[in-house]
Amino acid sequence: xxxxxxxxxxxxxxxxxxxxxxxxxxxxxxxxxxxxxxxxxxxxxxxxxxxxxxxxxxxxxxxxxxxxxxxxxxxxxxxxxxxxxxxxxxxxxxxxxxxxxxxxxxxxxxxxxx
Numbered sequence: 001x002x003x004x005x006x007x008x009x010x011x012x013x014x015x016x017x018x019x020x021x022x023x024x025x026x027x028x029x030x031x032x033x034x035x036x037x038x039x040x041x042x043x044x045x046x047x048x049x050x051x052x053x054x055x056x057x058x059x060x061x062x063x064x065x066x067x068x069x070x071x072x073x074x075x076x077x078x079x080x081x082x083x084x085x086x087x088x089x090x091x092x093x094x095x096x097x098x099x100x101x102x103x104x105x106x107x108x109x110x111x112x113x114x
Contacts, residue, residue, distance in 0.1 A: 002023075003023065004022070004032075005022045005029035005033055006022075007033065034088075066082065068080065068082050075096065078094045079094070080102075
């Protein structure tokens with residue numbers, strides 16, 4: 001077995017960081033690492049919380065008007081795809097109930113009284 005990307009999780013000034021060594025182009029290697037890490041996290045206990053903890057967090061990614069797409073499935077369910085500048089395209093399968101809730105909530109955004 002040979003490595004394509006070697007990553008060490010380190011702490012610098014009390015903050016997590018990484019040291020890496022890549023024998024291949026870095027971007028595709030990072031894409032593969034994120035995919036494998038995501039699968040591993042999904043199988044690890046405790047699971048990711050189902051409810052969002054606390055208030056909605058604002059993460060400044062220096063990107064506004066993020067890209068997204070929605071594909072409707074024949075049964076009224078949908079696939080919502082959101083583009084994250086670091087993680088790429090993330091797909092979410094939404095039940096018809098979730099689609100209705102999202103439609104209702106998004107419909108109230110941007111409306112002002114008056």
